[in-house]
Amino acid sequence: MQLFRDVMDECGFMDLGYVGLPFTWEKHFADGHSIWEMLDWGLATNEWLMKFIGTRVHHLTSDSSNHYPLWIVPNGLEVVRSTKPFRFEEIWLSNPGCSNVVEAVWPSYGSTDPVIKVMKKTEKCGKELKRWDCDHFGNVRQELAK
Structure with missing residues (x-):
């Protein structure tokens, strides 16, 4: 010591x-x-x-x-937050494209630190699933309002 x-x-x-x-x-x-x-x-x-x-x-x-x-x-460090947090939607499981997105993203990020690796994979998965959701399901709330 x-x-x-x-x-x-x-x-x-x-x-x-x-x-x-x-x-x-x-x-x-x-x-x-x-x-x-x-x-x-x-x-x-x-x-x-x-x-x-x-x-x-x-x-x-x-x-x-x-x-x-x-x-x-760290107090004083500005953290940028997304306007809408990622939420996994159960309806995505009904479409095989969902698992295709996850399987495409998951092998990436070869960091040696397992915690960093999982965090990066999860973050990338969320972004890709949001993009995929918009392309395949559109804006569900907007459609329900119509």
């Missing part, structure tokens, strides 16, 4: 603090005792902190790993 602290000092890193549980790793033993530790930290330089004052690091929970993910929300 001292080497870690030395690197933090040398680079000018400061702890961002956290919101949530006070640990990011857990180990449970067969005899009933457990260990909880804070192994993962959100760090930043003073210059970065001045640009994003009020940034929060959230300790999330995970059912699939003994490491808890960090969710860093």
Whole structure:
């Protein structure tokens, strides 16, 4: 830990603090005792902190790993949101074109990070399904209004 602290000092890193549980790793033993530790930290330089004052690091929970993910929300970073969020429509399953779109998109994105890979595939799938929906089903709300 001292080497870690030395690197933090040398680079000018400061702890961002956290919101949530006070640990990011857990180990449970067969005899009933457990260990909880804070192994993962959100760090930043003073210059970065001045640009994003009020940034929060959230300790999330995970059912699939003994490491808890960090969710860093930089305050002051403008997030562009689509006007209408993607929603999967059940009616699409009645048309074989839906699975064709998904099968065409899914093999893409060869990132080594599996989380990034799934996020990119899902995002691309949503965009392509919206385009396909418009081409094959048109504007359903507009048609119902007529």
